[in-house]
Amino acid sequence: MAKKLILIFIIRFISIISLFTKSIAQSPNYVGDDCHNSTEQSLTATYKSNLNKVLSLLSSDAIVSKGYNHTSIGENTIDAVYGLYDCRGDVTGSFCQFCVSTAASDVLQRCPNRASAVIWYNFCIFRYSNHNFFGNLTTSPSWQRPGSKNITNPQELDKAEDNMQSLISEATLETNKMYAMGEFNLSIEKRYGLVQCSRDLNEKQCNQCLEAMLDKVPKCCGTKIGWQVLAPSCLMKYDDFMFYQLTSATSAPLPNPAGEGGSSKSKTLIITIVIVLVVVLALISCCIFFIWRRNRSNKDGIPSKTIPISHHGHIQGEDTYNADLPIIPLIWIRQSTNNFSELCKLGAGGFGPVYKGNLVDGTEVAIKRLSTTSGQGLEEFTNEVIFIAKLQHRNLVRLLGCCIEDNEKLLVYEYMPNSSLDFHLFDEAKRKLLDWKLRLNIINGIAKGLLYLHEDSRLRVIHRDLKASNVLLDQEMNPKISDFGLARAFEKGQSQEKTRRVVGTYGYMAPEYAMQGLYSGKSDVFSYGVLLLEIICGKKNGGFYLEEHGQSLLIYSWNLWCEGKSLELLDPILKNTCTTNEVIKCIHIGLLCVQEDAVDRPTMSNVVVMLASDTMTLPNPNHPAFSVGRKVTDDQSTSKASKDPSVNEVTISNVFPR
Incomplete structure (x- = not known):
């Protein structure tokens, strides 16, 4: 019993650490970029320095902002740099910060020595330029990403356009929102939509941008069930699965633009609190674990210098858990499975029921849910985490992540469409x-x-x-x-x-x-x-x-x-x-x-x-x-x-x- 409690504590500790770091549900997915020039340019040392400062300021700001901000350095000079990020409206602060920091780093790799660039990820957009673009409507360049499923209902496109029009109207009702999402019925099926504008625009500009994106849909994606259209000033996405979180994370009023100085004290305080919390939890978990292992070694007569195997065959030591295994938030899993609906249920085993779901990027997954009545479920859950997370082979099923939250223990695997x-x-x-x-x-x-x-x-x-x-x-x-x-x-x-x-x-x-x-x-x-x-x-x-x-x-x-x-x-x-x-x-x-x-x-x-x-x-x-x-x-x-x-x-x- 003590061993199980220790194991649950360690796994829960890992999940807490993961939520404070970048080991979260999944990495932001790159969508596209535009470097504004096909060839590299000769940038001055001052411009490069200003650009690095803007990237750093916006990356660090994302975790304490409301999902959007812009800043500039060297205004009205030839070395001026203007930067902006805007996270999707349903993305929380930690996810937003991860996406923005990833984009800020990636844009320099994908667009080296460029005076202007824009990069899109599934959760955020990041822009910078040597010209002031704040408040200007920009619909070009744009990206169109049609889905892989062909429509079977002849009314699909008309319904989709009507549904997105309703979201456009909702998003432009108030300037500080610039975002809307919704669920729609199509016969017996469901459709989900999301629209968002850059929050430096006004309502009229937002409406113009989204209308321009919607006009591109019939040509690029008219025969597909799902699609996504993006521009520097707005985006829209439509699909047959719930790809967003139900609670808007960024509908609050806009923050004040960060100046060159920024609010460094509040950021430093937050970072310090997080670091102290992580260290304290780490020390507590290590002490409990080593006390347990010492008592067990003394009981079984196993020298402490060896790598013992427990009564259940688990290797104890540095290989006990793969800390790189993504921790997927419970809210995403509940949304993905319609709150563990019977309609999403694939079957059940000794571990518990298995459900079909989709990650935020549309990847189909199978989700094992530990049954509260399963006598050996905890042992099986531990085994899966210990073993499969470390095993990589084309003939072994792949474990994509896990969730330990609110008394739920879930494992997320790649989905096998042809069953067993x-x-x-x-x-x-x-x-x-x-x-x-x-x-x-x-x-x-x-x-x-x-x-x-x-x-x-x-x-x-x-x-x-x-x-x-x-x-x-x-x-x-x-x-x-x-x-x-x-x-x-x-x-x-x-x-x-x-x-x-x-x-x-x-x-x-x-x-x-x-x-x-x-x-x-x-x-x-x-x-x-x-x-x-x-x-x-x-x-x-x-x-x-x-x-x-x-x-x-x-x-x-x-x-x-x-x-x-x-x-x-x-x-x-x-x-x-x-x-x-x-x-x-x-x-x-x-x-x-x-x-x-x-x-x-x-x-x-x-x-x-x-x-x-x-x-x-x-x-x-x-x-x-x-x-x-x-x-x-x-x-x-x-x-x-x-x-x-x-x-x-x-x-x-x-x-x-x-």
């Missing part, structure tokens, strides 16, 4: 779409992902729950291993571990794990072998007993192998799409992976080599292990020094002898 492998493989209609070429690609991809986990990653990770439902498929049907809630990491030189109670799915479990609680890389190899045979035949291992006269998939495959009839295992719909030798080789490898004795199974590196070779002579397989079928979710690991696990602590049903 079992969704296709075990459905009579969808299985027909999985031809042999696709299945072979999935077989190879899963093998490469496991090889990375076992041998090539920063952590040596044992997945412990590999099965068809934990393999996701991307847009091109490439496999990605997911769900690391039960995963365990091994220290260098460690080959196996014991647990008092097994967790995972019987039927995919190696016999030494199911019966004795021993798990290792060879346990994953066994699971891979079962999955490989399932992919070949298109049938579930768990339901095979009922169809094949009491034989498990493994025994049935073995008997066909011994009788020289291995091709009878092949899914009938594949018979005209595959190569006989490839199928027999894959069945051979699958049987090698499910050997009863772990020593007889190949490593995943061996498996990858065997799959890639057409000339290698493979060893003869022996009788495979038994197969069992039942889901177990309770887990309590123990070190090797602990007593042997009790098999009687779990009930194993449907045991089939060899």
Whole structure:
């Protein structure tokens, strides 16, 4: 219990730090720029100095302003510099400051030695010039960004123009606002719009600018559902997902323009308070953590100089958490999922429900929400953060961020549009779409992902729950291993571990794990072998007993192998799409992976080599292990020094002898 409290405290501390720094939901996204001249210019040293001062003043001002400001240095001289930033109306102070500072730094890289430039990001615009542009309407240059979805409703464009006209009217009602957003109904669908003008304009100029941008839409984006049009003086965005925050962050009156001196005292005070708060929290968390670890080391007899592995297999030390993992605000996730609406729900697992959502830039994501009734959810959440955040491979699902806020614990992953492998493989209609070429690609991809986990990653990770439902498929049907809630990491030189109670799915479990609680890389190899045979035949291992006269998939495959009839295992719909030798080789490898004795199974590196070779002579397989079928979710690991696990602590049903 103490360990869980410490872990939650540390993770929450990291989230607090992230909100005070630049590790927030996601980095501002660059949209475009205009350098006003295609060639570099010869700027005086005074102009460059004044430009750097303007950039610095505006960057530091953004965090304490109301989302907009302008300033100038050297007015009425040949070296005068005028600068302005304007953050989107729904962006908070810290996000605005991050966007502005990023833009101020980036504009010098993208527009070197330019007397004037403008740069757009998704959350802000940044401008500077050697001429005073404050209060002047500027609609050129402009950027048009059409969405990727084509319209299906012939009234889409007309409705969009009407909707944006209503927002233009709302935005120009009061000069100090210059911003409006809204939700609109289109038949049974929703549309969302946002308009904003630079707040150095008046109402008439704002209306002219937005009308000019709206006039560009039919030509640039008339056939698309979503689009964005931007100019130096205004912007508008329209899409089919909620890309803005519901609470306007910058609708308050404009701040006074910052002079050369600025309000340095208030800024210094704020920065000092933040630094002190961060340091105090860091010291408190470190003290608690090291006291806990010292007590635990004394209790278990582990020397403090070693890197201990906890009872649940988590490596303690500098690699415990990836501080670079973005922290996504809860308000964005609630908006993205319509407050966790059932309409956005993709499914549910032991961890809790999974929802589909969109990040602010439109990126589709899958969001796991820790269920308050999940007994092992906290452990799974911790595992996902520890492991997936550090693992990067094309055949592993990517963790984009997390959220620990208001008693909510959420994980945000890349969205896999083709769902999981079992969704296709075990459905009579969808299985027909999985031809042999696709299945072979999935077989190879899963093998490469496991090889990375076992041998090539920063952590040596044992997945412990590999099965068809934990393999996701991307847009091109490439496999990605997911769900690391039960995963365990091994220290260098460690080959196996014991647990008092097994967790995972019987039927995919190696016999030494199911019966004795021993798990290792060879346990994953066994699971891979079962999955490989399932992919070949298109049938579930768990339901095979009922169809094949009491034989498990493994025994049935073995008997066909011994009788020289291995091709009878092949899914009938594949018979005209595959190569006989490839199928027999894959069945051979699958049987090698499910050997009863772990020593007889190949490593995943061996498996990858065997799959890639057409000339290698493979060893003869022996009788495979038994197969069992039942889901177990309770887990309590123990070190090797602990007593042997009790098999009687779990009930194993449907045991089939060899």
